[in-house]
Amino acid sequence: MPNTALTDAAAFKQLQEHHQTALGWHMRELFSAQPDRFERMSLSAAGLLLDYSKNRIESSTLELLLSLARERQVEALRDAMFTGEKINFTEHRAVLHTALRTPAAQADAAALQVDGQHIAEDVQGVLSRIQSFTTRVRDGQWRGHTGKEITDIVNIGIGGSHLGPQMVCTALHNFTHPRLQSHFVSNVDGHDLDAVLADVNPETTLFIVASKTFTTQETMMNAQTARRWFLKHAKEAALALHFVAVSTNAQAVGAFGIDTANMFPFWDWVGGRYSVWSAIGLSIALAIGFDNFRAFLDGANAMDRHFREAPLESNMPVIQALIGIWNRNFFNSESLSIAPYHHNLRFFPAYLQQLDMESNGKRITRDGSAVEVATCPFIWGDVGTNGQHAFFQLLHQGTDITPIDFIAVLKPAHDIPQHHQVLLANCFAQSEAFMRGKQADEVRADLQQQGANEAELNMLLPHKTFNGNRPSNTILMQELTPATLGALIALYEHKTFVQGAIWGINSFDQWGVELGKVLAKTIHSELTGEAVPARHDASTNALIALAKQALG
Numbered sequence: 001m002p003n004t005a006l007t008d009a010a011a012f013k014q015l016q017e018h019h020q021t022a023l024g025w026h027m028r029e030l031f032s033a034q035p036d037r038f039e040r041m042s043l044s045a046a047g048l049l050l051d052y053s054k055n056r057i058e059s060s061t062l063e064l065l066l067s068l069a070r071e072r073q074v075e076a077l078r079d080a081m082f083t084g085e086k087i088n089f090t091e092h093r094a095v096l097h098t099a100l101r102t103p104a105a106q107a108d109a110a111a112l113q114v115d116g117q118h119i120a121e122d123v124q125g126v127l128s129r130i131q132s133f134t135t136r137v138r139d140g141q142w143r144g145h146t147g148k149e150i151t152d153i154v155n156i157g158i159g160g161s162h163l164g165p166q167m168v169c170t171a172l173h174n175f176t177h178p179r180l181q182s183h184f185v186s187n188v189d190g191h192d193l194d195a196v197l198a199d200v201n202p203e204t205t206l207f208i209v210a211s212k213t214f215t216t217q218e219t220m221m222n223a224q225t226a227r228r229w230f231l232k233h234a235k236e237a238a239l240a241l242h243f244v245a246v247s248t249n250a251q252a253v254g255a256f257g258i259d260t261a262n263m264f265p266f267w268d269w270v271g272g273r274y275s276v277w278s279a280i281g282l283s284i285a286l287a288i289g290f291d292n293f294r295a296f297l298d299g300a301n302a303m304d305r306h307f308r309e310a311p312l313e314s315n316m317p318v319i320q321a322l323i324g325i326w327n328r329n330f331f332n333s334e335s336l337s338i339a340p341y342h343h344n345l346r347f348f349p350a351y352l353q354q355l356d357m358e359s360n361g362k363r364i365t366r367d368g369s370a371v372e373v374a375t376c377p378f379i380w381g382d383v384g385t386n387g388q389h390a391f392f393q394l395l396h397q398g399t400d401i402t403p404i405d406f407i408a409v410l411k412p413a414h415d416i417p418q419h420h421q422v423l424l425a426n427c428f429a430q431s432e433a434f435m436r437g438k439q440a441d442e443v444r445a446d447l448q449q450q451g452a453n454e455a456e457l458n459m460l461l462p463h464k465t466f467n468g469n470r471p472s473n474t475i476l477m478q479e480l481t482p483a484t485l486g487a488l489i490a491l492y493e494h495k496t497f498v499q500g501a502i503w504g505i506n507s508f509d510q511w512g513v514e515l516g517k518v519l520a521k522t523i524h525s526e527l528t529g530e531a532v533p534a535r536h537d538a539s540t541n542a543l544i545a546l547a548k549q550a551l552g
């Protein structure tokens with residue numbers, strides 16, 4: 001990989017110059033001058049369409065950005081990832097979530113090895129176990145300890161062991177089994193688990209303890225509490241029918257008291273935030289059935305093949321990543337807003353927060369030096385149209401320019417189409433408004449038509465004028481299905497990967513979250529009186545003392 005600074009790349013310097021010219025462009029004018037702009041600046045892959053025409057770019061911008069990708073050797077790093085090189089070098093790990101969705105029959109599946117181990121067989125073996133287990137639960141053959149069918153699935157996990165299952169089960173709500181209700185507990189705040197336990201019956205509930213490491217404090221505490229709750233209603237022997245585990249750590253699963261025959265494994269070459277495709281997806285397969293889970297994997301695999309094979313010019317994750325780099329590193333956009341216009345995608349922004357920010361929230365490059373440019377923007381958002389009535393004002397007229405990814409689905413999964421027409425109209429209207437803005441002469445004409453006098457008009461003019469020229473992408477799909485959702489997630493995974501490659505950072509470790517975990521353990525033992533209070537700073541000491549007083 002290049003061990004030169006990004007700012008030394010020839011294409012980066014050319015982009016800096018080019019940016020000076022781009023500052024003079026208004027997208028309104030670009031659209032007026034280029035009637036075929038949509039055709040030239042949109043592309044389709046794996047059931048998704050990406051319209052990137054509403055960005056402050058010209059063909060020449062894209063050419064320079066593509067040169068930057070080549071200079072930063074994105075293709076070589078991509079190939080290294082797909083072939084199992086240990087590109088997560090700070091943890092000495094391969095990065096092979098893509099192997100989890102490669103069908104056994106696909107040519108490259110058999111060749112993949114990690115430390116001399118052919119992994120395709122392991123992957124297919126776990127998938128078969130998921131298939132037979134989920135089929136038994138869904139068909140009512142796997143029953144609770146009193147012989148009743150399972151009605152509730154409680155996934156206990158956090159981060160990557162929670163966000164993916166929750167987001168996907170919600171997104172694919174229309175595909176879920178009518179008898180099975182999915183619940184997700186992640187927060188160590190007892191209010192989370194307490195509310196779920198109040199809702200479920202121990203005779204008919206299946207708990208999935210999902211943790212890659214099986215050491216995560218929040219998950220272990222929730223799992224222990226759920227276990228104690230269950231044992232108030234049933235004997236120890238019944239546990240095996242109600243608790244299963246998903247983990248890479250068989251020893252810890254055994255120590256917790258879950259029979260390893262009821263453990264669905266995965267491997268250290270699957271990062272937590274990339275694990276929804278692994279056995280971490282067990283709750284998804286239970287909810288939507290194995291065939292739909294396979295379709296979900298296939299949708300992601302279709303995007304993988306596109307990412308691997310399409311030339312950079314027509315490569316959707318590459319183009320999306322480069323536009324992000326353009327906005328972040330040249331226009332200095334500090335955040336990216338995600339606006340799904342589909343109620344079932346309401347957890348998608350939160351899912352992307354972990355995927356993108358835990359991957360690229362880094363300031364050290366692969367060679368150990370500090371980055372010289374900004375890396376990952378803040379990722380945030382909410383479903384349209386709710387966001388429009390909350391924070392879109394700032395997006396239209398605030399002092400920061402925030403790019404937006406609009407995500408829309410053409411066909412709804414309900415039969416009240418008039419709602420969908422209004423929803424889509426709002427989505428398209430917003431991206432048009434961000435692009436066009438409202439110029440002073442248009443505001444003036446409106447006000448004159450409304451009969452405003454000159455004083456009133458002059459007072460209102462600056463408030464009602466907005467410049468527009470605010471960038472957005474629109475991602476469209478025909479329907480929200482397991483396959484299109486799989487492709488959508490894989491698109492963002494690869495976009496994140498390409499940006500990490502360009503910034504020269506390791507997108508696959510997460511050392512930053514470790515310090516808080518360690519300190520929390522110390523403070524916890526101080527709060528419970530097991531340890532003598534350590535000498536913290538005055539603020540932390542005072543907060544601990546207040547909590548000790550309140551908790552007794």
Ligand code: F6P
Binds near residue numbers: 158211213219
């Ligand atoms: O704290 C961050 C993290 O390590 C994530 O990367 C991971 O998804 C999450 O914690 C949960 O970890 P585990 O699956 O091991 O419980």
